[in-house]
Amino acid sequence: MQKLILTSLVLISTGILRAQAVLDADASDPVKMGWMQGFPPPSGKIVSAIDGSFFKFPALRYSVCHMREFMPTTVVKASGEKGYHFKSRLDENIDNLVFTPHNSEKSMTWRESLAANYTDGMLVLHKGKIVYERYFGELRPDGLHAAMSVSKTFTGTLGGLLVAEGVLDENRRGADYVPELEGSAFGDATVRQILDMTTGLKYSEDYSDPKAEIWAFSAAGNPFSKTEEGPSNYYDYLKTVQKEGEHGEVFGYKTVNTDVMGWIVSKVTGKSIPDLLSGRIWKPLGAHFDGYFQIDGAGIAFAGGGFSANMRDMAMFGEMVRKKGKFNKKQILPESLIEDIMNGGDREAFGKSAYSSLKGWSYRNMWWHTHNEHGAFAARGVHGQTIYIDPAAEMVIVRFSSHPEAKNSKIDPTSLPAYHAVAKYLLTK
Amino acid sequence: MQKLILTSLVLISTGILRAQAVLDADASDPVKMGWMQGFPPPSGKIVSAIDGSFFKFPALRYSVCHMREFMPTTVVKASGEKGYHFKSRLDENIDNLVFTPHNSEKSMTWRESLAANYTDGMLVLHKGKIVYERYFGELRPDGLHAAMSVSKTFTGTLGGLLVAEGVLDENRRGADYVPELEGSAFGDATVRQILDMTTGLKYSEDYSDPKAEIWAFSAAGNPFSKTEEGPSNYYDYLKTVQKEGEHGEVFGYKTVNTDVMGWIVSKVTGKSIPDLLSGRIWKPLGAHFDGYFQIDGAGIAFAGGGFSANMRDMAMFGEMVRKKGKFNKKQILPESLIEDIMNGGDREAFGKSAYSSLKGWSYRNMWWHTHNEHGAFAARGVHGQTIYIDPAAEMVIVRFSSHPEAKNSKIDPTSLPAYHAVAKYLLTK
Numbered sequence: 001m002q003k004l005i006l007t008s009l010v011l012i013s014t015g016i017l018r019a020q021a022v023l024d025a026d027a028s029d030p031v032k033m034g035w036m037q038g039f040p041p042p043s044g045k046i047v048s049a050i051d052g053s054f055f056k057f058p059a060l061r062y063s064v065c066h067m068r069e070f071m072p073t074t075v076v077k078a079s080g081e082k083g084y085h086f087k088s089r090l091d092e093n094i095d096n097l098v099f100t101p102h103n104s105e106k107s108m109t110w111r112e113s114l115a116a117n118y119t120d121g122m123l124v125l126h127k128g129k130i131v132y133e134r135y136f137g138e139l140r141p142d143g144l145h146a147a148m149s150v151s152k153t154f155t156g157t158l159g160g161l162l163v164a165e166g167v168l169d170e171n172r173r174g175a176d177y178v179p180e181l182e183g184s185a186f187g188d189a190t191v192r193q194i195l196d197m198t199t200g201l202k203y204s205e206d207y208s209d210p211k212a213e214i215w216a217f218s219a220a221g222n223p224f225s226k227t228e229e230g231p232s233n234y235y236d237y238l239k240t241v242q243k244e245g246e247h248g249e250v251f252g253y254k255t256v257n258t259d260v261m262g263w264i265v266s267k268v269t270g271k272s273i274p275d276l277l278s279g280r281i282w283k284p285l286g287a288h289f290d291g292y293f294q295i296d297g298a299g300i301a302f303a304g305g306g307f308s309a310n311m312r313d314m315a316m317f318g319e320m321v322r323k324k325g326k327f328n329k330k331q332i333l334p335e336s337l338i339e340d341i342m343n344g345g346d347r348e349a350f351g352k353s354a355y356s357s358l359k360g361w362s363y364r365n366m367w368w369h370t371h372n373e374h375g376a377f378a379a380r381g382v383h384g385q386t387i388y389i390d391p392a393a394e395m396v397i398v399r400f401s402s403h404p405e406a407k408n409s410k411i412d413p414t415s416l417p418a419y420h421a422v423a424k425y426l427l428t429k
Numbered sequence: 430m431q432k433l434i435l436t437s438l439v440l441i442s443t444g445i446l447r448a449q450a451v452l453d454a455d456a457s458d459p460v461k462m463g464w465m466q467g468f469p470p471p472s473g474k475i476v477s478a479i480d481g482s483f484f485k486f487p488a489l490r491y492s493v494c495h496m497r498e499f500m501p502t503t504v505v506k507a508s509g510e511k512g513y514h515f516k517s518r519l520d521e522n523i524d525n526l527v528f529t530p531h532n533s534e535k536s537m538t539w540r541e542s543l544a545a546n547y548t549d550g551m552l553v554l555h556k557g558k559i560v561y562e563r564y565f566g567e568l569r570p571d572g573l574h575a576a577m578s579v580s581k582t583f584t585g586t587l588g589g590l591l592v593a594e595g596v597l598d599e600n601r602r603g604a605d606y607v608p609e610l611e612g613s614a615f616g617d618a619t620v621r622q623i624l625d626m627t628t629g630l631k632y633s634e635d636y637s638d639p640k641a642e643i644w645a646f647s648a649a650g651n652p653f654s655k656t657e658e659g660p661s662n663y664y665d666y667l668k669t670v671q672k673e674g675e676h677g678e679v680f681g682y683k684t685v686n687t688d689v690m691g692w693i694v695s696k697v698t699g700k701s702i703p704d705l706l707s708g709r710i711w712k713p714l715g716a717h718f719d720g721y722f723q724i725d726g727a728g729i730a731f732a733g734g735g736f737s738a739n740m741r742d743m744a745m746f747g748e749m750v751r752k753k754g755k756f757n758k759k760q761i762l763p764e765s766l767i768e769d770i771m772n773g774g775d776r777e778a779f780g781k782s783a784y785s786s787l788k789g790w791s792y793r794n795m796w797w798h799t800h801n802e803h804g805a806f807a808a809r810g811v812h813g814q815t816i817y818i819d820p821a822a823e824m825v826i827v828r829f830s831s832h833p834e835a836k837n838s839k840i841d842p843t844s845l846p847a848y849h850a851v852a853k854y855l856l857t858k
Contacts, residue, residue, distance in 0.1 A: 048652070068504070
């Protein structure tokens with residue numbers, strides 16, 4: 001299997017998008033594969049957390065819709081009976097829109113891009129109405145899906161909210177709010193540097209390197225880890241992260257920044273990220289479905305990646321941000337915060353990073369900014385999760401997917417130009 | 430701590446109900462004890478699943494409201510926006526009602542009984558209206574609580590429903606529906622014997638015996654167990670249970686009967702217990718809050734004890750049963766099924782069991798029947814969980830609690846006479 005994935009990597013990177021060796025979207029459809037069906041499921045069809053296989057493609061395509069069934073979780077309460085309902089004005093033309101994938105000469109339709117990206121769910125809002133909505137594989141309209149690093153955007157937005165409200169001073173140091181961070185890399189990093197991930201950290205998130213620090217971070221967050229040595233929860237790990245280089249100079253996309261931000265937010269508010277997200281955003285929006293967060297052995301939510309949520313609820317969040325914090329006649333987030341997000345971050349710091357392939361982009365409050373001609377910006381998570389907001393086209397896209405590749409650099413070529421093609425189409429409507 | 434609990438056992442069994450050595454309800458209040466408070470919680474205040482301490486008193490008092498935070502779970506979906514609302518007619522007199530606990534000469538007030546029983550939540554319905562409602566410790570009106578063996582009653586009711594609908598024939602054998610049970614004790618036990626727990630099983634549920642079969646059953650259900658030998662899920666364990674004595678003669682309260690019933694129900698419906706409970710009961714009732722079930726490594730719900738639910742939602746279920754299956758103008762369960770439950774089971778078989786201290790009681794469709802002068806019957810779970818239905822008094826009680834003692838025989842003396850006292854009071858209203 002490892003070899004098959006490597007093969008597909010080569011194929012995908014050379015622009016042959018329908019890899020031969022890895023199962024395609026249809027062949028890896030989790031319902032067709034029969035994961036966890038039957039009483040009991042046949043042994044070869046059991047997806048389990050014991051050996052971590054639940055997070056490997058193709059079983060991953062099942063698991064992303066069932067994260068709570070593999071780990072302890074804590075609830076992000078929805079609004080109960082005051083749920084918001086989108087109006088719909090479905091537009092069948094979208095399926096046939098044509099675009100040219102990055103690094104390709106062959107065009108593709110929007111509809112084809114869904115399979116190319118192993119899409120589980122796709123929702124497009126235009127001017128606040130649903131114009132496109134599809135569910136595939138294991139995802140249902142009332143289901144949840146792992147948001148992966150889209151979770152970071154929620155934590156960053158809450159951090160930005162506290163800055164906007166004056167609860168946090170963006171120029172103060174991490175250790176000013178969390179004394180336990182003194183002596184770590186985050187001790188003398190400012191709230192702003194943490195929010196924009198311009199901290200200088202001796203920390204690798206390269207999953208292909210068995211010595212990368214990400215593995216120690218993951219181990220610390222495993223609630224069933226019994227090691228006597230080493231940190232036994234996320235916070236204990238964060239205290240050990242060391243500085244490398246200077247803060248404030250280069251964007252470095254490292255999950256630990258988000259978990260430190262979560263720690264700071266919880267310290268000053270006395271609330272966990274799931275509770276704060278529920279109270280400040282999920283309930284006010286009128287979210288229909290309880291979301292949840294993966295937690296560690298000390299009950300600490302994985303602020304950098306542990307959120308699962310419903311697609312329409314995600315779309316409410318995106319639409320609220322597009323409308324500068326206002327949704328369903330309520331100002332949920334301050335306009336100044338959203339303007340700060342929409343202005344984007346430090347493009348020079350971003351250009352010096354490993355993400356320089358995203359030319360001209362920036363990162364602010366844990367949002368990615370394309371700085372394209374529409375001013376589009378996004379929340380992004382591995383395996384293809386996104387909330388993509390195009391202000392010029394008055395468009396919000398939410399996509400959940402379970403691409404065999406984690407890295408969005410493998411998924412963007414058939415996604416970003418597709419989003420932009422829909423945006424340009426919607427501008428004509 | 431072990432010694433303290435043993436001490437309290439002796440004290441409680443000798444009728445000294447306010448044990449000196451074990452923390453009382455107020456001293457063990459989980460909020461006051463500070464479990465899981467702070468970011469991170471202090472090390473002595475972390476409740477963890479790693480060593481199983483989350484399920485030991487007094488940490489248990491926290492955990493019963495947070496089961497999903499310690500284990501994989503699967504959802505029991507609520508009804509979304511069509512939730513039912515009880516009317517209230519609170520009656521402050523109830524707190525001062527006086528009763529005499531069993532085996533005691535000293536009377537007690539209803540209010541005192543709540544603390545004596547480490548009550549987390551108490552709700553009394555009279556003629557379908559809330560007349561009494563209290564929350565203590567960690568439980569909130571929008572929270573969930575472990576139902577423990579009250580879960581059995583849901584599984585049994587679903588089994589009884591399928592019998593009433595003719596989907597199951599109560600005279601057919603377990604192996605007729607689940608061929609994998611052939612050769613086990615359940616292979617030649619009838620559906621009726623399983624539903625009423627009159628199977629003859631070589632199976633001990635004595636938690637004080639380290640060789641009791643319950644430990645192997647628990648190990649099989651542990652989703653993080655990695656043992657190569659032995660069953661790795663509930664169903665694989667159930668196949669190994671051997672027969673002892675004859676079926677149909679003696680009531681034997683053994684959890685595995687419920688899990689076999691769950692297996693039969695899932696085999697014939699193609700649905701898991703959580704999905705069936707949601708579709709046939711929770712959504713039709715208008716339950717407000719998603720419940721959930723603890724699951725094993727094959728995704729199988731612990732039908733015999735893994736349900737967590739909201740107290741008012743539980744009360745809807747109780748009231749529906751009291752009204753012979755009708756609730757909020759809908760016939761949710763067939764009247765014939767409820768009449769069968771209200772008639773109770775085989776009192777002779779019950780009298781021959783280890784539960785003979787509950788004089789004159791019986792067990793039917795996984796409901797306990799008191800056969801008292803009011804015809805009261807109940808769902809019951811360890812540590813004091815109950816749904817208690819008194820048809821004569823038109824009363825339904827839901828209690829969640831976290832008594833240091835698991836066995837209801839230690840909790841009944843200050844509970845059953847208290848319920849009967851309220852029933853008699855409500856009869857005068």
